[in-house]
Amino acid sequence: MGEDIRAVAAAARDASRLLAAEPTTRKNAALEAVAASLEAEKKQILAANRHDIAAAETAGLAEPLLKRLRFDEAKLAEAVRGIHSVVSLPDPVGRVQELRELDEGLLLKKVGCPIGVIGMIFESRPDALVQIASLCLKSGNGVLLKGGSEARETNKALAAAIARGAEAAGMPSGWIGLLQTREDVGAMLALDDDIDLIIPRGSNEFVKHIMDNTRIPVLGHADGICHVFVDAAADIDMALRVVSDSKTQYVAVCNAAETLLVHRDIADRFLPELAVTLSEQGVRLRGCKVTQKYLPDIEHATELDWETEYLDYILAVRVVDDLDAAVSHINQYGSGHTDAIVTTHAETAELFMDLVDSASVMWNCSTRFADGFRYGLGAEVGISTVKVHARGPVGLEGLCTYKWRVRGAGHVVAEYSGPNARSFTHRTLALPEADST
Amino acid sequence: MGEDIRAVAAAARDASRLLAAEPTTRKNAALEAVAASLEAEKKQILAANRHDIAAAETAGLAEPLLKRLRFDEAKLAEAVRGIHSVVSLPDPVGRVQELRELDEGLLLKKVGCPIGVIGMIFESRPDALVQIASLCLKSGNGVLLKGGSEARETNKALAAAIARGAEAAGMPSGWIGLLQTREDVGAMLALDDDIDLIIPRGSNEFVKHIMDNTRIPVLGHADGICHVFVDAAADIDMALRVVSDSKTQYVAVCNAAETLLVHRDIADRFLPELAVTLSEQGVRLRGCKVTQKYLPDIEHATELDWETEYLDYILAVRVVDDLDAAVSHINQYGSGHTDAIVTTHAETAELFMDLVDSASVMWNCSTRFADGFRYGLGAEVGISTVKVHARGPVGLEGLCTYKWRVRGAGHVVAEYSGPNARSFTHRTLALPEADST
Numbered sequence: 038m039g040e041d042i043r044a045v046a047a048a049a050r051d052a053s054r055l056l057a058a059e060p061t062t063r064k065n066a067a068l069e070a071v072a073a074s075l076e077a078e079k080k081q082i083l084a085a086n087r088h089d090i091a092a093a094e095t096a097g098l099a100e101p102l103l104k105r106l107r108f109d110e111a112k113l114a115e116a117v118r119g120i121h122s123v124v125s126l127p128d129p130v131g132r133v134q135e136l137r138e139l140d141e142g143l144l145l146k147k148v149g150c151p152i153g154v155i156g157m158i159f160e161s162r163p164d165a166l167v168q169i170a171s172l173c174l175k176s177g178n179g180v181l182l183k184g185g186s187e188a189r190e191t192n193k194a195l196a197a198a199i200a201r202g203a204e205a206a207g208m209p210s211g212w213i214g215l216l217q218t219r220e221d222v223g224a225m226l227a228l229d230d231d232i233d234l235i236i237p238r239g240s241n242e243f244v245k246h247i248m249d250n251t252r253i254p255v256l257g258h259a260d261g262i263c264h265v266f267v268d269a270a271a272d273i274d275m276a277l278r279v280v281s282d283s284k285t286q287y288v289a290v291c292n293a294a295e296t297l298l299v300h301r302d303i304a305d306r307f308l309p310e311l312a313v314t315l316s317e318q319g320v321r322l323r324g325c326k327v328t329q330k331y332l333p334d335i336e337h338a339t340e341l342d343w344e345t346e347y348l349d350y351i352l353a354v355r356v357v358d359d360l361d362a363a364v365s366h367i368n369q370y371g372s373g374h375t376d377a378i379v380t381t382h383a384e385t386a387e388l389f390m391d392l393v394d395s396a397s398v399m400w401n402c403s404t405r406f407a408d409g410f411r412y413g414l415g416a417e418v419g420i421s422t423v424k425v426h427a428r429g430p431v432g433l434e435g436l437c438t439y440k441w442r443v444r445g446a447g448h449v450v451a452e453y454s455g456p457n458a459r460s461f462t463h464r465t466l467a468l469p470e471a472d473s474t
Numbered sequence: 475m476g477e478d479i480r481a482v483a484a485a486a487r488d489a490s491r492l493l494a495a496e497p498t499t500r501k502n503a504a505l506e507a508v509a510a511s512l513e514a515e516k517k518q519i520l521a522a523n524r525h526d527i528a529a530a531e532t533a534g535l536a537e538p539l540l541k542r543l544r545f546d547e548a549k550l551a552e553a554v555r556g557i558h559s560v561v562s563l564p565d566p567v568g569r570v571q572e573l574r575e576l577d578e579g580l581l582l583k584k585v586g587c588p589i590g591v592i593g594m595i596f597e598s599r600p601d602a603l604v605q606i607a608s609l610c611l612k613s614g615n616g617v618l619l620k621g622g623s624e625a626r627e628t629n630k631a632l633a634a635a636i637a638r639g640a641e642a643a644g645m646p647s648g649w650i651g652l653l654q655t656r657e658d659v660g661a662m663l664a665l666d667d668d669i670d671l672i673i674p675r676g677s678n679e680f681v682k683h684i685m686d687n688t689r690i691p692v693l694g695h696a697d698g699i700c701h702v703f704v705d706a707a708a709d710i711d712m713a714l715r716v717v718s719d720s721k722t723q724y725v726a727v728c729n730a731a732e733t734l735l736v737h738r739d740i741a742d743r744f745l746p747e748l749a750v751t752l753s754e755q756g757v758r759l760r761g762c763k764v765t766q767k768y769l770p771d772i773e774h775a776t777e778l779d780w781e782t783e784y785l786d787y788i789l790a791v792r793v794v795d796d797l798d799a800a801v802s803h804i805n806q807y808g809s810g811h812t813d814a815i816v817t818t819h820a821e822t823a824e825l826f827m828d829l830v831d832s833a834s835v836m837w838n839c840s841t842r843f844a845d846g847f848r849y850g851l852g853a854e855v856g857i858s859t860v861k862v863h864a865r866g867p868v869g870l871e872g873l874c875t876y877k878w879r880v881r882g883a884g885h886v887v888a889e890y891s892g893p894n895a896r897s898f899t900h901r902t903l904a905l906p907e908a909d910s911t
Binding site: 054055057058137139143145152153233234245248249252254255256272274275278279281282286287364368386388390391392394395396397398399400401402403405406407411412413423424425426428429430438439440441442443444445446447448449450451453461463 | 491492494495574576580582589590670671682685686689691692693709711712715716718719723724801805823825827828829831832833834835836837838839840842843844848849850860861862863865866867875876877878879880881882883884885886887888890898900
């Protein structure tokens, strides 16, 4: 098994080096070919999915999981639409990020390029495979994919159709590889020569397990323990709207709020109104002692509540003395995902956004906006809560790095040292216009 | 010990959160205060260094190491000049990288910010401590430093002077912490809650050891196995200059060339001239069988030579059939550091630079240009051969990440779904002028 994966990874590495030199037009044509291939192989793909569904029903999989697993005609049409939207995204590869004359005739360019080979581990939804593969192809990366084992046949059919489509359009074969087993994942973690970045989607524990077992960089995602802080200078109606949306618009996601912090000077006016609004929406509150003074009927919140990602109609509430106490609470208990302040006071808001050490910081709007689509990134590989490489919602840019390209005319370093040394000019030049496709 | 380091790291974390909100002017004033403090405490610093030197002499340390360890009046003056040059660098913190209207009144900013706390492990030169600490202060990061144990007293005196200077200028205490022992390093690797990035400088083996023993991201540096490829369409005089400079301008550094690849169509004219030029400079050649046809007196190069970073007056030479063979050799045996092509043919050069998967790719100039100062980055934290976060010479930008700041006016996500859903405008706005200080 380990040997198989080694060969799959080596093939992806070889292909990735050719993909890196493919122009945007050819990659876009390949994406169109992939979309056509998925439609042409629809029959096999849907049959494979029926096979997976039948097996999952026999195994007694719960209905929400069955729903995620289902890949029918509508899902396929949606996946194809997704590919067309990836075609329309600007290509970060080849984008000049810095341009500097080092000396006469010696030019430095910092240019976007693919990372190389991405190892992607994702959950049971087969549509994720199509989205990730198209983003990798667009950004010129090879990819090793490991989906949920319940979706095995669907994933095989999808990956095969994608590979055939891309190859028919002249892309190098081997750029996409499918892993089958848990052992394959273990084997992949050891291949630091051929894999440049692992992106695991899954539980906190799973991501930590990956980080502990590889020297390959990991673009990880921790829990989403998101906060809303209602400042003393908040507009109460706005605060009710923002808290309510952050908590209830979709409770089962990482950018939903789990803890509400309320400035003590507004607690007496805000908390009773909040309790009415949220109870109408079926949200149960758990409060600190001060909160319970205003809302004596709610449960007591313990230390454990501050650390919990409920993903449910529950909200922990704490009254705090001031901005500093709110920031300290968030930096201590939060997961660095997304945190919001509601205030009419600009200086307080700016300070909050400076001091809160999270990927997304919000002022007078819902935590639920922290999302690749809403941010206008086009598509999302995932949300990163690590602080290097890519942070928060990660789009196509997160699948890219850069290289330094230097062009000279026989320039040598010896001329820049010694008694008659030349000096560098280090003149920043204007960037060329970005190519929009 | 482990507990001590835990407290030191927690203090750096707390301080880093305050540093993140410090404006550029205050950080620059603090850097000036640090420079003044180093000069004020010169007597103690030089005495501490004499103590380290005496101990090293007693221990029989070799002369080159003693030289690196020496921190005298001239070195201190140089370190102070270095701090002034860090003051003059533009501050990446607060720089708006993207600005987008998501909808009317809903604004997204991607803004540069510090990473948080950096764990830096560096070699014996005490001047490195001053440089790293100033770069961290400028970029608003807390830092834990572990230098060579031979420099222990010097490092203690320097770190104390730096801490006092910064604190006198109003910076939060605890942002700089000094580790003393190898066990401290082990303890640091477990503190993924309080340390965001480890930057180890040292051998390949050491960096791999670090990567294998922490879940904290590592900005690593592998060997520098750099190549020059002399294409069939090379100007022979230029090729001689570039190869000679890449190999001999300073042999003991990672961006010096270790292997020369020569296109077979130019080998008969180029190799004999090369042998004359390099033998005058004391370089010994080791060649493949084809090379030995033209230069029968040189040693034979084995597989091992292609993988070796000589850091010496030795150059491995291989004749290749074409560009593809050169690229394959480089991608197989190289370390992804820096590789150059010499050719008059622009298309060949562009393809080489696309296909070679290295941090720096050079056309008609020496590999020795791959350096933070020569690239105009101002100062260099190190050279990265990993492909995520920062690649190649890493300056101040490599110590920074970004956060997403969203400002609304009570915007909620619920309005963007359902039958009367609002649409996002996703309008890219012009960036504000960069602040030059």
